[in-house]
Amino acid sequence: MTVTREDRWTADPGELLRVGPGFRLADVDADTTPGYDGRKKHGRADLRAGTDELADLQERLYAQSRQDPAAPSVLLVLQAMDSAGKGGIVRHVIGATDPQGIQLKAFKKPTPEELGHDFLWRVEKEVPEAGYIGVFDRSHYEDVLIGAVRELAPPAEIERRYGAINDFERRLTESGTRVVKVMLHISSEEQKARLMERLDRPDKHWKYNPGDVDERQLWPRYMEAFQTVFDRTSTERAPWYVVPANAKWYARLAVQALLLGVLEDIDPQWPTATYDVAAEKRRLAAT
Amino acid sequence: MTVTREDRWTADPGELLRVGPGFRLADVDADTTPGYDGRKKHGRADLRAGTDELADLQERLYAQSRQDPAAPSVLLVLQAMDSAGKGGIVRHVIGATDPQGIQLKAFKKPTPEELGHDFLWRVEKEVPEAGYIGVFDRSHYEDVLIGAVRELAPPAEIERRYGAINDFERRLTESGTRVVKVMLHISSEEQKARLMERLDRPDKHWKYNPGDVDERQLWPRYMEAFQTVFDRTSTERAPWYVVPANAKWYARLAVQALLLGVLEDIDPQWPTATYDVAAEKRRLAAT
Numbered sequence: 001m002t003v004t005r006e007d008r009w010t011a012d013p014g015e016l017l018r019v020g021p022g023f024r025l026a027d028v029d030a031d032t033t034p035g036y037d038g039r040k041k042h043g044r045a046d047l048r049a050g051t052d053e054l055a056d057l058q059e060r061l062y063a064q065s066r067q068d069p070a071a072p073s074v075l076l077v078l079q080a081m082d083s084a085g086k087g088g089i090v091r092h093v094i095g096a097t098d099p100q101g102i103q104l105k106a107f108k109k110p111t112p113e114e115l116g117h118d119f120l121w122r123v124e125k126e127v128p129e130a131g132y133i134g135v136f137d138r139s140h141y142e143d144v145l146i147g148a149v150r151e152l153a154p155p156a157e158i159e160r161r162y163g164a165i166n167d168f169e170r171r172l173t174e175s176g177t178r179v180v181k182v183m184l185h186i187s188s189e190e191q192k193a194r195l196m197e198r199l200d201r202p203d204k205h206w207k208y209n210p211g212d213v214d215e216r217q218l219w220p221r222y223m224e225a226f227q228t229v230f231d232r233t234s235t236e237r238a239p240w241y242v243v244p245a246n247a248k249w250y251a252r253l254a255v256q257a258l259l260l261g262v263l264e265d266i267d268p269q270w271p272t273a274t275y276d277v278a279a280e281k282r283r284l285a286a287t
Numbered sequence: 288m289t290v291t292r293e294d295r296w297t298a299d300p301g302e303l304l305r306v307g308p309g310f311r312l313a314d315v316d317a318d319t320t321p322g323y324d325g326r327k328k329h330g331r332a333d334l335r336a337g338t339d340e341l342a343d344l345q346e347r348l349y350a351q352s353r354q355d356p357a358a359p360s361v362l363l364v365l366q367a368m369d370s371a372g373k374g375g376i377v378r379h380v381i382g383a384t385d386p387q388g389i390q391l392k393a394f395k396k397p398t399p400e401e402l403g404h405d406f407l408w409r410v411e412k413e414v415p416e417a418g419y420i421g422v423f424d425r426s427h428y429e430d431v432l433i434g435a436v437r438e439l440a441p442p443a444e445i446e447r448r449y450g451a452i453n454d455f456e457r458r459l460t461e462s463g464t465r466v467v468k469v470m471l472h473i474s475s476e477e478q479k480a481r482l483m484e485r486l487d488r489p490d491k492h493w494k495y496n497p498g499d500v501d502e503r504q505l506w507p508r509y510m511e512a513f514q515t516v517f518d519r520t521s522t523e524r525a526p527w528y529v530v531p532a533n534a535k536w537y538a539r540l541a542v543q544a545l546l547l548g549v550l551e552d553i554d555p556q557w558p559t560a561t562y563d564v565a566a567e568k569r570r571l572a573a574t
Binding site: 090094196203271285 | 350353354374377378381382384385386387389391393424479482483486489490492493494495496497500503504557558559560562564567568570571572574
């Protein structure tokens with residue numbers, strides 16, 4: 001990412017948070033704010049400041065695709081333990097862009113029809129069109145996370161899926177979609193506090209499900225499953241980023257920075273007119 | 288609408304802008320700001336102030352539906368002549384809400400597959416799920432607007448469609464969807480200025496299409512087609528609202544007020560917990 005306006009990023013989050021060889025999830029401290037030399041108030045101000053830039057780049061991305069059906073798109077994949085803040089990313093980072101350029105899909109528990117197909121069937125239908133920013137709130141990675149932890153499929157099938165995912169994502173990137181995969185990483189203690197808050201506040205009761213505690217009790221196994229996902233599917237073309245997320249403001253700022261980095265790298269340009277501008281001005285003036 | 292916070296609305300826009308018996312589109316002055324006693328700066332401030340209320344009501348609407356699959360939804364239908372500001376409504380009114388609660392659909396020129404079905408086939412697939420605010424940027428009304436003006440279907444077929452639309456919308460409302468239909472009304476002179484601006488600015492060239500001038504030359508026929516639409520399809524349950532839109536700030540504020548009015552009328556409530564809150568607190572505390 002080009003560091004602009006503010007110099008509070010001391011390192012490129014696209015490098016710093018990227019899952020490379022030897023990455024260990026267990027070594028990530030969810031309380032930290034890597035690469036950012038500022039506190040909450042700065043982070044919130046910088047998030048607002050980044051909004052206009054994101055909106056501008058998004059409009060260019062969309063405009064470019066109106067003339068070129070092979071123009072790029074972006075796919076942001078969000079995965080996390082419950083209450084880690086996926087919804088906040090969608091609301092505060094994605095929500096600050098133009099909804100006309102967003103394709104948001106929240107993947108729920110698969111339906112019987114979906115289960116009657118390969119796990120990528122329902123995902124394929126939701127990949128973003130040229131010019132759009134697609135956002136997956138949960139994704140095909142559920143099938144190798146809860147899928148592995150809850151043994152919803154035999155080990156050989158889970159194993160097969162890593163390869164299928166890499167093939168799928170390679171095809172996506174080769175056909176012009178930039179894939180950005182983000183795990184929001186909170187600590188187990190932070191999750192406990194957030195779930196307790198949901199139980200404490202009647203206006204949050206609807207967000208709580210007794211199953212949340214059941215999943216929580218499998219925390220170490222989920223962390224192992226995430227580690228395996230990173231080992232097997234963080235590729236050059238479709239890398240994973242692990243974003244410490246105990247500080248919500250940091251997680252939002254970091255995901256915005258990752259998106260800005262990808263969009264600046266695409267550097268979408270306003271398309272030039274395919275009609276005669278002067279002639280059209282005369283036609284219009286005559287009406 | 289309950290007039291809150293600001294008293295600049297001197298009349299309920301839900302009454303004032305509603306298309307009732309005897310309504311004449313030709314009598315509406317697109318330059319006016321009916322019912323609002325303020326200028327641009329006030330309108331923009333009030334729009335911002337309404338954002339939090341809209342977001343709160345939207346979250347309640349969504350929360351309610353998580354326990355009740357028959358909970359209400361809202362459908363906002365946007366129709367207008369080109370450049371009237373549909374995109375701005377989506378960006379500035381809808382864009383200020385949580386994207387997770389929005390189902391936005393921009394209807395384009397029908398595909399061959401869509402033309403092989405009844406005109407409502409593609410529309411049915413996009414109606415909002417319980418708890419969502421659906422937004423149609425163009426809609427089934429294209430089939431009785433451009434459909435009539437460009438004679439894309441014989442008169443008897445156009446005639447049939449008014450009845451089919453009323454049946455369809457009655458079914459929607461009876462199954463819990465509140466339907467709000469908005470025409471953004473600009474003057475022909477205002478459109479000319481806006482199209483000319485697109486031709487003057489290279490970063491807007493992609494938004495201009497030579498066909499826009501062709502449609503513009505049929506302005507009086509489009510106004511007649513809109514009048515017929517109002518006469519035939521502004522019903523008690525699914526009314527039309529004509530919003531003067533030469534002042535963009537007013538159109539945005541008015542559409543926000545219409546949505547707030549409908550949501551306040553639904554008055555969605557936080558659902559009560561279906562689990563034992565105290566027991567869950569103990570379970571969670573023990574983890």
